[in-house]
Amino acid sequence: MKITEIEQITFTVTTSGRRTKWGYGELGPEREAPHSITRIATDDGQEGYAEQGWPGYFYTPRRDEIDDLVKPILIGEDPLDRERLWQLMSRHYGFTEGLIGNIDCALWDLAGRMTGLSVSRLLGRARGKVKAYASTAPNLGTPEQYAQHALDCKAAGYKAYKVHANIFWDPTKQEAAPGRPAYPKEDVDICRAVRETVGDDMALMLDPWGIYTLDESIWVGHRLEELDYTFFEHPMHERLVEPYRKLCSELQIPVCGPELAPGGVFSRAEWALQHATDIGRTDINFGGITGVRKTVDMYEALGMKCEIHVGGFANAQILAATDADICEYFERGLLRLDEVHTSTPPYLKAPCDPMDGDGNVLLWDGPGLSCELDWDYINDHRVAA
Ligand SMILES: [Mg+2]
Missing domain, CATH: 3.30.390.10 (Enolase-like, N-terminal domain)
Incomplete structure (x- = not known):
C-alpha cells in the first residue's frame, strides 16, 4: 500500500x-x-x-x-x-x-x-468517558455574570469550570487591549465570585493565557490557593522558563503548562526536568497523535499529570487511550454566557464531545478519529x- x-x-x-x-x-x-x-x-x-x-x-x-x-x-x-x-x-x-x-x-x-x-483501539483503549470542564470564552463581563454562568454549567452537569477572565482586554473600558497591563485584581474578583456562587464541590481553574508578570502570577496564585482552585494554567508568556520554575517553587497550587511553547515532547521534557511546571499540557497541534502519545508517556514516567489542551476528535481519542490518573479532564468550550454546551460545526454529523448528564464527555469508538463528515x-x- x-x-x-x-x-x-x-x-x-x-x-x-x-x-x-x-x-x-x-x-x-x-x-x-x-x-x-x-x-x-x-x-x-x-x-x-x-x-x-x-x-x-x-x-x-x-x-x-x-x-x-x-x-x-x-x-x-x-x-x-x-x-x-x-x-x-x-x-x-x-x-x-x-x-x-x-x-x-x-x-x-x-x-x-x-x-x-478507532484510533484509541489502535493505541490501546483505556476508557469510554472523561470528566469535562466547562471552559469559558475570555472577556465575558462582570464577576456576577461569570458566577451565573458557572452556576448554569453546574446545573448542566459539569463538575469542573475553567475561567478565562480578562485576556487582551480592558475590563474598565470593556474593549480589546494589548495584554499589558493585565488586570489580576479584576481576574481574582471573578474567580472569587465563581467560587462563592458554585460552592465547594466544583473543581475550578484559572487560565490567564500568559499575560501576567512573575509577581502578578505569585499574587494571583496565592489568592487561588485561598479559593481552593485546582490548577493555575499558563499565567506567563512561555518563553520564560526560569520564572515558571520560581513560580512553581513559590506556589502550592499546581501550575499547568506549557501550552503553546514550541518543541512538543522535547521542550516539555526540559520544562519538567527544570520543575517549571507541575501539570503538563499539550495537544495534537504539537506533533499529532504520535507526538502527544510520546508526551503523555513522558509525563507518566515522571509521575506527572498531563492536561490535554482543547477538545477535538484526535485529542478525544488520546484521552480514550490514557488513564484518568494521567489525563484527568476534557476541555469543553470555549463557552459564552448564553452557552453551556458546545455547538457542532455544520459539516459534521456528530460533535467531537457528546456529554452525558453527569459532567462527562463520552469518547467515540468509531473507525479512525470517529469523525463523521457531512458530505x-x-x-x-x-x-x-
Ligand atoms: Mg490555556
Whole structure:
C-alpha cells in the first residue's frame, strides 16, 4: 500500500471569530470563511482525513506546504509507517509541529478506517468517558455574570469550570487591549465570585493565557490557593522558563503548562526536568497523535499529570487511550454566557464531545478519529483550495 494522493478539501463555514491587532481572538460580525480538511489516499482505495471538529485553533496546512513539503516526503510511502514518517517530518526543518500534527492525524485516521477500529483501539483503549470542564470564552463581563454562568454549567452537569477572565482586554473600558497591563485584581474578583456562587464541590481553574508578570502570577496564585482552585494554567508568556520554575517553587497550587511553547515532547521534557511546571499540557497541534502519545508517556514516567489542551476528535481519542490518573479532564468550550454546551460545526454529523448528564464527555469508538463528515454540506459549500 502506497500513498498516492494528498489534498485539501476546502469549503465555507459561517464564523464570527477574528483576530485583534494584538493577535488575540475576539468576536466580530458573522462571515463566510474557508475551512480545509486534509485528505490522504492510497493506491488501494484507503482514505484518511484530518478534521478535529473544534473550530478556530488547530493548524490547517497551506496548499504550498502540502505541495512543497508534505508530498515529497509522503507520496509513495506506506501510510502505516506512522512512526518512521513522523521522524522524517520532525527532522525536516520546513515542518512545523502543527503541520506534522495535521498529517499525522490523517495517517492515524486512515489506519483506523482501514481496520474498522478507532484510533484509541489502535493505541490501546483505556476508557469510554472523561470528566469535562466547562471552559469559558475570555472577556465575558462582570464577576456576577461569570458566577451565573458557572452556576448554569453546574446545573448542566459539569463538575469542573475553567475561567478565562480578562485576556487582551480592558475590563474598565470593556474593549480589546494589548495584554499589558493585565488586570489580576479584576481576574481574582471573578474567580472569587465563581467560587462563592458554585460552592465547594466544583473543581475550578484559572487560565490567564500568559499575560501576567512573575509577581502578578505569585499574587494571583496565592489568592487561588485561598479559593481552593485546582490548577493555575499558563499565567506567563512561555518563553520564560526560569520564572515558571520560581513560580512553581513559590506556589502550592499546581501550575499547568506549557501550552503553546514550541518543541512538543522535547521542550516539555526540559520544562519538567527544570520543575517549571507541575501539570503538563499539550495537544495534537504539537506533533499529532504520535507526538502527544510520546508526551503523555513522558509525563507518566515522571509521575506527572498531563492536561490535554482543547477538545477535538484526535485529542478525544488520546484521552480514550490514557488513564484518568494521567489525563484527568476534557476541555469543553470555549463557552459564552448564553452557552453551556458546545455547538457542532455544520459539516459534521456528530460533535467531537457528546456529554452525558453527569459532567462527562463520552469518547467515540468509531473507525479512525470517529469523525463523521457531512458530505452533503461539504459539497454544497465547496470552493477552490
Ligand atoms: Mg490555556
